[in-house]
Amino acid sequence: MTQGSPLATTVVFHVGPLLVTRPVVTTWGIMTVLAVGSWLLTRRLRPEPSRRQAILELVVSGIESQIGEVVRQDARPLLPLLGTLFIFLLTANICGVVPGIQAPTGKIETPAALALIVFLSVHCFGVRARGLLGYLGSFAQPKLIMLPLNVLSEITRTFSLMVRLFGNIMSGEFLIALVLALTGLLVPIPLMALELLVGVVQAYIFFVLATVFIGAAVGGEANETSEAVASPATPVE
């Protein structure tokens, strides 16, 4: 039964006592492609943009405006972290369609690491924006008795961030493998198209939720969003 388990990973090679697994190698590959790609694209930036630079500016300013709409303040300090997170997740989720490559987010370690990054950066941005005491005091809002619940919600929302990404990507891969085993060669293609859509949507959701968490940590009470009320001040008729 443990054969082909979605919770197990294949080890590629060892570095001393460390086991380097396949998702890690894939992640390194994606990191290299993204880093070299962005270095090549931003090598010659000019005031009057070429076509390539215009597309690049469109992507960056699009992500910036998305962050700005959620946090309702200057998006510039958050842009490097969240933009990289989004582009990395997008690449990682949809690289599973390339033959021979498995999406690294379909194994539990990669989403766990990303959720941990979000968890730590929420506190970093919160402390930097409000000061240590001010940020710690925000956990006792609105009453001191809410303190355990607020601390608990920090942990559970990080956990659900991890499980959501892992579950969606992994179940998609599992479904495709199952359909492929039961039927023929070309049958799972519509499912793979659906999986592309799911990958993009999950990358977007992870990005928006990270933005909401960080925005709630830096903002004051006016911007205090719990996980359930994810969008600030939706206009109602």
Next chain:
Amino acid sequence: MDAKVISIIAAAVAVSVGSIGPALGEGRSVAAAMDAIARQPEAAGTISRTLFVGLAMIETMAIYCLVIALILLFANPFA
């Protein structure tokens, strides 16, 4: 019945029962969002962003059930 059979049945029950609630909830929220977009097409961007995030929240419940089923099947502490 040994523990293996029981955990296979339990995994199936967890997924099947656990997906009813999120399915109903997602249906309701999509219907409400459609209604809101039909009334106010200019707010479609904000509504669909909120809808996506909300759907992710609701879907988490179903994903939890899936994870429980996977643990029962592949990482069962008793079987």
